[in-house]
Amino acid sequence: MKVLKNVFRLESFRPKQLEAICAAMDGRDVFVLFPTGSGKSLTFQIPAVLHTTGVTVVVGPLVSLIRDQVDALLKIGVDVVKLGGEQSDRERQEMSARDRLWSQDKPRLVYLTPEQLRVPPTKKLLESLYNRGQLVRFVIDEAHCITDWGRRFRDSYPELADIRKQYPKTPISALTATANAEVERDILCRLDMRDCAQFRLSFNRKNLYYEVRPKKSKKCLEEIAQDIKQQYAGQTGIVYCLSRTSCEDVAKVLREDHGISAKHYHAKMDHRDRERVQREWSEGKVLVIVATVAFGMGIDKADVRFVMHYSIPQSLAAYYQETGRAGRDGNPAQCILYYSFNDVRTRIDMIRKEDKSDDEKRWQEDDLWTVARYCMNDVRCRRQQVLAHFGEKFNPAHCNQLCDNCRDTRPITRMDHTEDAINALRLFESLLRMCKRNSGITKSQLVYALRGSKQKALVEKGFNSDALYGVLKSLPQATVDRLLDEMMVEGFLSSSQVQVGEYNQTYLKVCMLTISLRVIPTLTQSRLRWATKRLF
Ligand code: ADP
Ligand code: MG
Numbered sequence: 001m002k003v004l005k006n007v008f009r010l011e012s013f014r015p016k017q018l019e020a021i022c023a024a025m026d027g028r029d030v031f032v033l034f035p036t037g038s039g040k041s042l043t044f045q046i047p048a049v050l051h052t053t054g055v056t057v058v059v060g061p062l063v064s065l066i067r068d069q070v071d072a073l074l075k076i077g078v079d080v081v082k083l084g085g086e087q088s089d090r091e092r093q094e095m096s097a098r099d100r101l102w103s104q105d106k107p108r109l110v111y112l113t114p115e116q117l118r119v120p121p122t123k124k125l126l127e128s129l130y131n132r133g134q135l136v137r138f139v140i141d142e143a144h145c146i147t148d149w150g151r152r153f154r155d156s157y158p159e160l161a162d163i164r165k166q167y168p169k170t171p172i173s174a175l176t177a178t179a180n181a182e183v184e185r186d187i188l189c190r191l192d193m194r195d196c197a198q199f200r201l202s203f204n205r206k207n208l209y210y211e212v213r214p215k216k217s218k219k220c221l222e223e224i225a226q227d228i229k230q231q232y233a234g235q236t237g238i239v240y241c242l243s244r245t246s247c248e249d250v251a252k253v254l255r256e257d258h259g260i261s262a263k264h265y266h267a268k269m270d271h272r273d274r275e276r277v278q279r280e281w282s283e284g285k286v287l288v289i290v291a292t293v294a295f296g297m298g299i300d301k302a303d304v305r306f307v308m309h310y311s312i313p314q315s316l317a318a319y320y321q322e323t324g325r326a327g328r329d330g331n332p333a334q335c336i337l338y339y340s341f342n343d344v345r346t347r348i349d350m351i352r353k354e355d356k357s358d359d360e361k362r363w364q365e366d367d368l369w370t371v372a373r374y375c376m377n378d379v380r381c382r383r384q385q386v387l388a389h390f391g392e393k394f395n396p397a398h399c400n401q402l403c404d405n406c407r408d409t410r411p412i413t414r415m416d417h418t419e420d421a422i423n424a425l426r427l428f429e430s431l432l433r434m435c436k437r438n439s440g441i442t443k444s445q446l447v448y449a450l451r452g453s454k455q456k457a458l459v460e461k462g463f464n465s466d467a468l469y470g471v472l473k474s475l476p477q478a479t480v481d482r483l484l485d486e487m488m489v490e491g492f493l494s495s496s497q498v499q500v501g502e503y504n505q506t507y508l509k510v511c512m513l514t515i516s517l518r519v520i521p522t523l524t525q526s527r528l529r530w531a532t533k534r535l536f
């Protein structure tokens with residue numbers, strides 16, 4: 001309590017902080033699974049400050065994250081150093097940090113990136129500390145990177161698994177805000193934390209409102225601008241975009257056409273520009289930041305009132321993290337996702353073009369389909385859907401009407417679209433046989449054909465001679481469109497890009513799954529409200 005008040009200048013502990021601190025003081029391995037912003041850092045920082053005979057080693061994935069934490073600690077007078085920081089006066093700082101660690105007068109904490117653990121002088125330093133019994137604890141911050149990043153991003157985090165072997169007597173703290181049961185098990189297993197004390201908090205963010213809105217391409221930006229001007233005038237927010245260029249474009253429109261204080265932020269900017277924009281935003285000189293996913297890890301701004309997704313997020317976990325930057329002060333904040341199936345396709349094309357292993361691409365596609373399913377599900381509580389993804393059971397009665405689906409009072413009536421789906425597949429296959437080589441059928445053509453359109457392009461190809469032409473005439477276009485989207489999400493139909501003259505045309509194709517398993521989707525509907533179910 002003394003350290004909390006006198007050093008950190010905080011009034012009281014937040015839930016489970018004290019328990020986790022006590023477990024660390026007892027020298028146990030500690031696993032902390034709290035949502036972002038709930039105060040995981042304190043669970044190792046207070047024990048580190050109290051442990052005056054040794055050094056706590058904190059491994060973090062990002063230099064910028066480390067810098068923020070170190071700066072915050074220095075400000076309140078905690079003795080801390082970092083190794084392998086940024087370019088600016090690196091050598092001088094590096095020398096003195098190392099000198100301090102070798103000296104009698106040691107700092108309480110040292111922060112470093114996982115890559116540093118491989119650097120020979122750092123290794124030597126840590127071994128020497130260990131041999132003299134002065135290595136108090138290893139802290140693995142953002143511990144999900146051990147598995148997540150091992151799978152996707154970089155090699156060094158998984159190597160952390162060796163610290164248990166190299167320093168068997170040193171206790172470990174693993175901290176994360178992103179773990180489902182599988183990831184959690186993997187973290188504990190890799191770090192060999194068999195008998196650890198575990199602390200968890202619910203991931204529900206009570207003060208956030210979640211909504212998915214249809215994205216009408218041209219009007220969408222206008223809608224966002226009006227929303228910002230009317231609902232969030234003078235308030236801080238983030239608009240996430242898919243690409244660098246769209247960040248720049250969107251920020252420009254908001255700024256120049258609507259007079260909104262907005263700036264863009266993405267990874268390809270000069271790092272000084274990037275830092276400047278982030279600082280201006282943190283200090284409230286810029287209100288709206290229009291950013292790619294490069295923005296956000298480790299930002300700690302309490303009064304973000306809205307997070308908008310101008311394009312589909314990469315995964316539900318990413319969506320949770322990105323929206324989690326809103327409302328950290330506990331006051332109401334809104335998370336609006338603009339969804340269009342086109343964005344899913346654009347993103348799929350991007351993934352397929354990336355220089356990555358096939359496995360990795362498949363994971364990314366799967367993650368994306370999960371988000372598409374989330375967006376299209378306008379029945380189930382959003383919170384329940386997101387939290388289920390983290391293995392947390394959530395009772396929608398506790399949503400307090402803070403999501404669009406819980407607010408929607410229209411009755412849910414179920415309708416079976418299995419027959420419609422089968423007919424759609426039959427007509428599609430039959431039309432495909434009428435197509436010339438190297439040509440195909442686009443999704444909108446199939447929608448038109450299913451609804452019996454008299455469009456010249458379709459009639460000229462003789463499509464209307466098929467017995468099933470117009471078989472879904474009685475359904476509204478939006479419903480047929482939705483049916484095909486659902487069939488793509490569930491993997492019965494897919495699309496592929498074909499070069500036609502100068503353009504890329506996206507044609508539909510039937511998936512192997514559909515052919516080999518004869519799997520038929522059952523789609524249930526209520527007046528344009530849907531839930532999907534698989535039927536074999
Ligand atoms: P996490 O790592 O879980 O995302 P942090 O440790 O960075 O969260 O803490 C988030 C914010 O909460 C910080 O600004 C921190 O000062 C604040 N905080 C942490 N614990 C407390 C507390 N007991 N009382 C008040 N503020 C706290
Ligand atoms: Mg943290």
Ligand code: ZN
Binds near residue numbers: 381384396399404407
């Ligand atoms: Zn809800």
